[in-house]
Amino acid sequence: MTDQQNKSEVGEDPAISHLYRATRIEEPDAALDVKILAEAKAVTHHQRRRWLLPLSSAAVVLLGVTLTLKLMDQAPRLPQSIDDFNYEQPAESRAIQRAEKKQAQPAPAMMMESMSAPAKEHKDKLKLQKAAPRTSAPAGGSLQGLGQMDASEAFESNQQDLPAVEIMDDPAEWLAHIQMVLDRGERNRAVQELKAFIATYPEYPLPESLQRPDLD
């Protein structure tokens, strides 16, 4: 077996390979090169755009969500119901509404007839003061229960639960009357009138005899 035959056995023949390489002169046409490279370029360009689109979309969505959340945080809270709206009203406004409501309600005839103009004016003023922060009532200093009770509430309570009290124009005379009722032993009646008095004349000082704790 010759050397060439041995090489052929393993699939090699350097002489033929050398001769074959001499035939390798042809090349693909330049137009083919251009087409193929252009195709590759188009694919890579498209590939970049394919990544760019989801990326830009995600960025837009993220920006939108962020802006929405920020605007929601900054916007004033809107009332979600009528109750919410009423709850948000200032205290002064509510006090005025309540005063107007009270004025619209018909007062007992006897009260209206007997109440003098200064007394009525004072009563309205008291109602308007309801919404304002309370200070200790000067007239009810020692009458703990009465003194700490809202004047208008006491007045209204009297109107509802007790017989009508005649409001007198002269506070001194009214106090004397109350003292007389108390002396007669009509304690409940005296307390009722005293509450009405304090509600009507909250600034008027009470005599010591009517400042007893047992009148509470």
Added chain:
Amino acid sequence: MTDEDLFQRFRKGDLAAFQDLYARYRKSLYLYLLRSSPTEAEADDLYQEAWSRVIHAKERFSGGSFKAWLFRIARNLQIDSFRRQRLQLVPDSAVPAELSDPGPTPDEISHADDCAERLKVGLQRLPQEQREAFLLKEESGLTLGQIAEMLDVGRETIKSRMRYALKRLRQMLEDCL
């Protein structure tokens, strides 16, 4: 940088990596197709189509040798082309070599101006499977084992085809060697 590294970079959108890869196999792939196709026009078509497959089917590359993958694509395209032209490939084992391949005629040999031209003519006269084995060995640079794997045949089969191919070429080119 290896072929596989360049191809991975191309898969990620690096056009320059593809250009490098193309430059490496531009000539060898073209010559493989040119020597194994009946016409230059068909070789051009197959060449363009092969690279187009590489470009668009790059996600299908599952690793291994890029070179083997590239030449496998080209070979498969060529087989499809043969089938379309109704050229049936007859295995060497089915037909005696003398009948299936009579070898270059005296006229063909005498009309060849030089040894290189005679080699081209001799390659055309080789049975398709022998020519394929020879061209893959020369152009792709793959080992016989890689070629056997690519063609899905045994290594001994490839060695046999190569042996026959070289023997015939040596006979045709006796005065050139």
